[in-house]
Amino acid sequence: MSIKERVAVIDFETNGITPGRDCRATEVGIVLLENGRIVDRFQSLMNAGVSIPPMIEQLTGISTAMLRTAPPVAKVMSEAARFVGTTPLVAHNAGFDRKFWDYELAQLGARREQDFACTLLLSRRVLRTAPDHKLGTLTRFFALPDTGRAHRALADAEMAANLLDYLAVTLQREHGLPDISHGLLCRLQKVVAAKVPAYLQGLSQGE
């Protein structure tokens, strides 16, 4: 029980909140999830010529010195884009990772073609008992696997992948939905939160 279709779960570490000349991706982690299992991984630091503020270095453990010896951002993002291809994308608080993915692709003259599903929006709708919807809190609260150091790109991407699978299993087990697709998740995350129970009931009855 899980999503059968292959999806790419992505997480960026960055040196700020809004992408721009001085605010860039510093690390990317991507896992391919298929039938509830991680079947491939991609991870790299990347050097975009930016510096890391002390607060973010403390959060992520990524320093300006580490970036100086990392491969160029264009090389890493080209490889990441090839790794993902047209596989549907997923991220936790996808609005954040989507804007960095789109910005960095634009620097290469490329454009995203697929939608993002968001485990934050989905967990707010489906996992209502959680104390909050931070990725780390959800991982601990639902006893999902420990993937390593939080706030590093690959560990966070694996955490989000485990959360996505838990969401799919919960939708199947508790709401009677037989087949969970990326498209269904994208539709569900747009349903007004208060109307989600009625929406899920309608889906389970084949409406």
Next chain:
DNA sequence: TGCCAGGCCCTCTTTAGGGCCTT
């Protein structure tokens, strides 16, 4: 000049405000 995210959700709401979540 001075400012500096933004989309989402909830409620003491809708002519709005504040907290959440990502780094």
